[in-house]
Structures are given as C-alpha cells and as structure tokens.
Amino acid sequence: MAGPVAAEDQKFCLKEVLDTFKLCLSENKEVYLEHYVAGWRGLVRFLNSLGSVFGFISKDAVKKIQILVAFLNDENGSQYVTIQSMVKYELENELVDLTKCGKYPESGCRTLLRLHRALRWLELFLERLRTSTEDSKTSVMCAEAYNESLAQHHIWMIRKAANLSFCMLPGRPAFFEVMNVGPPEQVLAMLGEAIPLISEVYQITEALYAQHNLLDLP
Ligand SMILES: CCCCCCCCCCCCC/C=C/[C@@H](O)[C@H](COP(=O)(O)O)NC(=O)CCCCCCCCCCCCCCC
Known part of the structure; x- marks a missing residue:
C-alpha cells in the first residue's frame, strides 16, 4: 500500500472522470481504448457511491x-490501443461473431458496442442535467435519457429493473453534491465542457461501427 491516502479514500470528483474522456482522442481522432475504459471505471465508481440498488x-x-x-493486457494488446485498431484487427482475423453468437461471444467489438450505447445514454442524461432547473427530477431525466437510447437494446426485464432503480436516485441537489464539482453553477459549467467531448467520442465510434456494419453485433 502506498502512502496514508490511498486512491480509494480520495473523495470522488466527477470532473476528473469526465476529463479522462478528453484523453481518449488522439491527434488524428482515433479513440484510445485505455482512456475510454478508464473513463468507464470512474463512472462506475460514481454509480457505486449512489448506492447498492445500482x-x-x-x-x-x-x-x-x-x-x-x-x-x-494480452499478448496482442498492441492491436487494442485504439478502437479503430481493435476493429481492424478483430475483423481481419475473424474474431467477431457478426450475425449470431458463436465462437466469440466476448469479442472486443461487441463488448465495446455495449458501452458505446451506454455512452449515448450518458450524453443524453448529462445534457438534461445541464439544462435542468432546481425542481427537475434526476429520476425523470435519467429515465427519459434511458428510454431514448439504451432501452431499445435491452430486454423487457432489464428495462423494468432499470426504470425501477432510477426511482432511487437522489434528488438534483444531493446528486450535484455527490458529483463533488462545487456549487451548481460550477457543475453546469463543467457539464458544458464535458458533454461536447463525450459527444465527439460517441460520434467517432458510431461512424466507425456504422462503416463496418457493426452496430447490431449480437
Ligand atoms: C446515474 C444513474 C445510472 C443509471 C445507469 C443507466 C443505464 C442503465 C443500464 C441498465 C443496465 C442493466 C444491466 C444489464 C445490462 C446488459 O443486459 C446489457 C447488454 O449486455 P449483453 O449484451 O452482454 O447481455 N449491458 C449494457 O447495456 C451495458 C450497460 C452499461 C451501463 C453502464 C452504466 C454506468 C453508469 C454510470 C453512471 C454515471 C452517471 C454520471 C452522471 C453525472
């Protein structure tokens, strides 16, 4: 264990998490998998701090x-540096189940697609938070964002469970508090910076998957 203040003890700050999405884009607009995954890790930590119902x-x-x-971390890790290189490598080597589940139920391409779809939910939810007013309900914003995006890819049972869990979200003031970014004005300003970045990462991935016909991977 390093010093007395382990990373887990540091208070969570959502700005740092959303900043990792900044690191995702390379100069020629490829998406670094390492930072993409790090961004998700941070989001999951945030989600966990909201309670065990999630x-x-x-x-x-x-x-x-x-x-x-x-x-x-695998020996072929260098093929997975960017989402672009991952797609190229897995397709060229026929490591993806394209139409039905078979040999590769956990390919990088299909796994990332699940997170990619969730990123769209995040974008929609954050945009609602950004334009919300004091009396807006986080549960409603979350449900609307979900039903507009991810829900379309989920079976009925998951949709049901997800919508039930949204009711347990803290209200807007407490939610902003957990984000630990500062007063509401600062939260809104931070969101204004973060959303375009997340959106760009989403768009680039979406275009790549569309180009290779990968948007419906089983
Ligand atoms: C703040 C409230 C958080 C609400 C999260 C909204 C998303 C709800 C998703 C419900 C997923 C339920 C779990 C199961 C999913 C799987 O069936 C399904 C399909 O996978 P399969 O093809 O391998 O079977 N998986 C998925 O779609 C991937 C879901 C990944 C969800 C990640 C959600 C992370 C949320 C991070 C919250 C951060 C909020 C920050 C706001 C300031």
Missing part, C-alpha cells in the same frame, strides 16, 4: 470493462 448495473459495466482490459 449494483446490477455496475456489475455488468465492470464485467465489460474487464473483458476489454484483458485484451489490452
């Missing part, structure tokens, strides 16, 4: 993060 969500996210980290 455990079924964070568990699935952690599982997907672990699959991608394993690829990064």
Whole structure:
C-alpha cells in the first residue's frame, strides 16, 4: 500500500472522470481504448457511491470493462490501443461473431458496442442535467435519457429493473453534491465542457461501427 491516502479514500470528483474522456482522442481522432475504459471505471465508481440498488448495473459495466482490459493486457494488446485498431484487427482475423453468437461471444467489438450505447445514454442524461432547473427530477431525466437510447437494446426485464432503480436516485441537489464539482453553477459549467467531448467520442465510434456494419453485433 502506498502512502496514508490511498486512491480509494480520495473523495470522488466527477470532473476528473469526465476529463479522462478528453484523453481518449488522439491527434488524428482515433479513440484510445485505455482512456475510454478508464473513463468507464470512474463512472462506475460514481454509480457505486449512489448506492447498492445500482449494483446490477455496475456489475455488468465492470464485467465489460474487464473483458476489454484483458485484451489490452494480452499478448496482442498492441492491436487494442485504439478502437479503430481493435476493429481492424478483430475483423481481419475473424474474431467477431457478426450475425449470431458463436465462437466469440466476448469479442472486443461487441463488448465495446455495449458501452458505446451506454455512452449515448450518458450524453443524453448529462445534457438534461445541464439544462435542468432546481425542481427537475434526476429520476425523470435519467429515465427519459434511458428510454431514448439504451432501452431499445435491452430486454423487457432489464428495462423494468432499470426504470425501477432510477426511482432511487437522489434528488438534483444531493446528486450535484455527490458529483463533488462545487456549487451548481460550477457543475453546469463543467457539464458544458464535458458533454461536447463525450459527444465527439460517441460520434467517432458510431461512424466507425456504422462503416463496418457493426452496430447490431449480437
Ligand atoms: C446515474 C444513474 C445510472 C443509471 C445507469 C443507466 C443505464 C442503465 C443500464 C441498465 C443496465 C442493466 C444491466 C444489464 C445490462 C446488459 O443486459 C446489457 C447488454 O449486455 P449483453 O449484451 O452482454 O447481455 N449491458 C449494457 O447495456 C451495458 C450497460 C452499461 C451501463 C453502464 C452504466 C454506468 C453508469 C454510470 C453512471 C454515471 C452517471 C454520471 C452522471 C453525472
């Protein structure tokens, strides 16, 4: 164990997490998998701090993060440096189940697609938070963002469980508090900076997946 203040003890700050998405983009607009995954790790920590009712969500996210980290640390890790190189490598080597689940149920491409779809939820949710007023409800904003995006890819049972769990979200003031960014004005300013970045990472990934016909991977 390093010094007396272990990383886990430091108070969580959402700004730092959203900043990791800044690091995702390379000069020629490729997306670094390492930072993408680090961004998700931070988000999961945030989710965990909101309470154990979200455990079924964070568990699935952690599982997907672990699959991608394993690829990064594998002997072929250099093929997984960016999402672009991952897609190229897995497709060229036929490591992706394209139409139905078969040999590669946990390919990098299909695993990342799940997080990618969740990133769209995040973008929509953060945009609602940014434009919300004091009496707005986080549970409603979250549900609207979810139903507009991720829900379309989920079976009925997951949708049901997700929508139930949203009711347990803290209200807007407490939610802003947990974000630990500062007073509401600062939260809104931070969101104004973070959302375009997240959006850009999303758009680039979306275009890449569309170009290779990967948006419906089983
Ligand atoms: C703040 C409230 C957080 C609400 C999170 C909204 C997303 C709800 C997602 C519900 C997922 C339920 C778990 C199961 C999912 C899987 O079925 C499904 C499909 O996977 P499969 O094809 O391998 O079977 N998996 C997925 O779609 C991936 C879901 C990943 C969700 C990650 C959510 C992280 C949330 C981070 C919250 C951060 C909020 C920050 C706001 C300031």
